[in-house]
Amino acid sequence: MKASLRLILAVLFVGSFSIGSALAQEHSHDDDHGHEQHDDHSGHDDGQHDDHAGHNQADHSSHDQADHSDHGEAAHHAHSACDPHEEHGYDPATVTLGHIADANEFHLFGHFAVPLPVFAYAPGEGWTIGLSSMFDHGHTAIDGYVLNHGRINRVATPGFPMDGEVQLDSEHVTTKSIEVNGKVKDVGFICYDGNEYQLDAPSTLDGGMLGGGLTSFYDFSITKNVFTMLLAAILLIWLWTSIARKYKQREGQAPRGVQGFFEPFFTFIRDEVSIPMIGEHKYEKFQPFIMTIFFFVLFCNLLGLVPFFPGSANVTGNIAVTLVLAVLAFLVTNLNGNRHYWEHVLWMPGIPAWVKTILTPVEILGLFIKPFSLMIRLFANIAAGHIIILSLIGLIFIFGNSGESFGGGVVGVILGGAFTAFMNLIELLVAFLQAFIFAILTASYIGAAVEEHHHEHDEDVAHAHAH
Amino acid sequence: MGAIGAGIAALGAGIGVGLIGSKSTESIARQPEATGDIRTAMILTAALVEGAALFAIVVGLLDVLAQG
Numbered sequence: 001m002k003a004s005l006r007l008i009l010a011v012l013f014v015g016s017f018s019i020g021s022a023l024a025q026e027h028s029h030d031d032d033h034g035h036e037q038h039d040d041h042s043g044h045d046d047g048q049h050d051d052h053a054g055h056n057q058a059d060h061s062s063h064d065q066a067d068h069s070d071h072g073e074a075a076h077h078a079h080s081a082c083d084p085h086e087e088h089g090y091d092p093a094t095v096t097l098g099h100i101a102d103a104n105e106f107h108l109f110g111h112f113a114v115p116l117p118v119f120a121y122a123p124g125e126g127w128t129i130g131l132s133s134m135f136d137h138g139h140t141a142i143d144g145y146v147l148n149h150g151r152i153n154r155v156a157t158p159g160f161p162m163d164g165e166v167q168l169d170s171e172h173v174t175t176k177s178i179e180v181n182g183k184v185k186d187v188g189f190i191c192y193d194g195n196e197y198q199l200d201a202p203s204t205l206d207g208g209m210l211g212g213g214l215t216s217f218y219d220f221s222i223t224k225n226v227f228t229m230l231l232a233a234i235l236l237i238w239l240w241t242s243i244a245r246k247y248k249q250r251e252g253q254a255p256r257g258v259q260g261f262f263e264p265f266f267t268f269i270r271d272e273v274s275i276p277m278i279g280e281h282k283y284e285k286f287q288p289f290i291m292t293i294f295f296f297v298l299f300c301n302l303l304g305l306v307p308f309f310p311g312s313a314n315v316t317g318n319i320a321v322t323l324v325l326a327v328l329a330f331l332v333t334n335l336n337g338n339r340h341y342w343e344h345v346l347w348m349p350g351i352p353a354w355v356k357t358i359l360t361p362v363e364i365l366g367l368f369i370k371p372f373s374l375m376i377r378l379f380a381n382i383a384a385g386h387i388i389i390l391s392l393i394g395l396i397f398i399f400g401n402s403g404e405s406f407g408g409g410v411v412g413v414i415l416g417g418a419f420t421a422f423m424n425l426i427e428l429l430v431a432f433l434q435a436f437i438f439a440i441l442t443a444s445y446i447g448a449a450v451e452e453h454h455h456e457h458d459e460d461v462a463h464a465h466a467h
Numbered sequence: 468m469g470a471i472g473a474g475i476a477a478l479g480a481g482i483g484v485g486l487i488g489s490k491s492t493e494s495i496a497r498q499p500e501a502t503g504d505i506r507t508a509m510i511l512t513a514a515l516v517e518g519a520a521l522f523a524i525v526v527g528l529l530d531v532l533a534q535g
Contacts, residue, residue, distance in 0.1 A: 272507065373518045377521055379525075384524065
């Protein structure tokens with residue numbers, strides 16, 4: 001087993017150097033097409049506004065307001081997305097945040113991307129179904145949907161042809177900071193027929209953090225994250241059923257092959273996580289749940305470290321995914337809570353009544369803070385790891401002055417490559433550690449909920465606070 | 468401001484995790500037979516301390532992103 005682990009480490013070490021070159025191509029492509037980040041507020045075409053006044057829709061008011069603020073401020077530098085404009089070079093923040101976000105295609109390099117199924121639904125308009133390759137890398141709009149850096153957006157400005165295929169002027173999506181309902185937001189704009197059209201926010205939970213919000217459509221597509229989760233689930237089901245069959249076939253014999261590779265993990269979860277935290281008598285009921293949590297998080301973490309097609313999705317670094325995992329942990333813990341658990345939460349025995357009035361609200365808050373911290377811990381650890389790796393890769397483009405300085409680029413490749421290889425090894429450790437921590441904390445919460453009262457002598461970290 | 472806040476959070480968590488590490492190493496040196504239990508408790512406590520720091524870092528990140 002040690003030999004195979006060393007082999008995997010070696011492969012990852014070598015592989016991490018190749019990420020540099022793979023991402024290099026991807027970034028230089030992004031730069032070619034301008035990662036525009038304008039601070040100026042461009043005026044909308046007034047003629048266009050009048051033309052389509054009849055198409056009043058719900059989002060028109062916010063558009064109107066945006067329009068208004070446009071004219072109020074920064075009119076000194078009128079500059080439309082449709083004008084030819086100079087390139088702005090490499091912007092580390094936009095590129096990094098773009099790469100940790102979810103997407104509707106697996107971007108490989110240049111104009112090569114692995115397409116994914118699209119299922120978009122707009123109320124009143126119905127379904128749009130197809131492959132993400134139908135957007136032709138952003139050149140084509142379908143039913144008012146366009147591809148904005150790999151993510152499906154919908155055109156919000158009235159007057160855009162919302163039915164069928166429409167050829168756009170270019171695949172550029174210009175991002176500008178404009179004021180919407182009193183808040184400054186990054187909004188995308190596309191060009192069609194010489195006019196500018198505003199894009200709606202993407203439809204995801206993480207879109208709230210990365211500049212989204214309310215939107216006019218629902219995106220049920222198989223995105224990168226969904227694809228990777230399905231892949232992890234299929235891998236787990238396939239591996240586990242075959243290993244379970246092996247255990248039945250070879251009962252009483254030493255484990256062999258894949259079974260032998262995974263057996264230390266199984267016994268580790270049982271002997272170091274479930275039994276100490278839940279107790280020898282009750283752990284069997286929760287063992288499948290703890291194992292599922294551990295291996296699902298582990299597989300998603302490891303797939304997220306693979307920089308190309310089947311991996312590359314930031315699944316456990318997406319707060320929506322960790323939210324669902326935490327909600328599952330919350331439900332399993334509290335639905336299995338026994339009388340003693342609820343007594344300790346609601347009316348702690350053995351303390352004065354006035355203390356209980358303070359302690360009970362704190363304990364009830366604690367019920368929710370525990371899964372909340374599970375959610376934040378996993379999300380922040382994985383997202384931070386991805387951000388650090390992408391920033392180190394970004395050194396290449398900062399040193400290389402966005403492709404203008406070859407010598408600087410070489411220094412960046414050596415420096416950024418070495419740091420990236422180092423961070424990848426740390427992330428490998430973090431992938432295992434965070435899966436372990438998620439599993440052991442879930443087990444300790446479950447252990448506190450099912451613990452019998454007379455077990456007070458074996459105090460451990462998990463339920464020390466309950467006494 | 469977000470970056471400064473994240474830095475201060477990392478400082479506090481660093482002190483905390485450092486204390487956990489030093490004390491658990493001492494405990495293992497004193498009682499090598501309890502290594503397994505001490506390690507589990509150490510990782511668990513470190514995860515809890517780190518969680519507090521990560522809350523602060525997420526708040527700092529939101530601050531940075533909200534400013535655009």
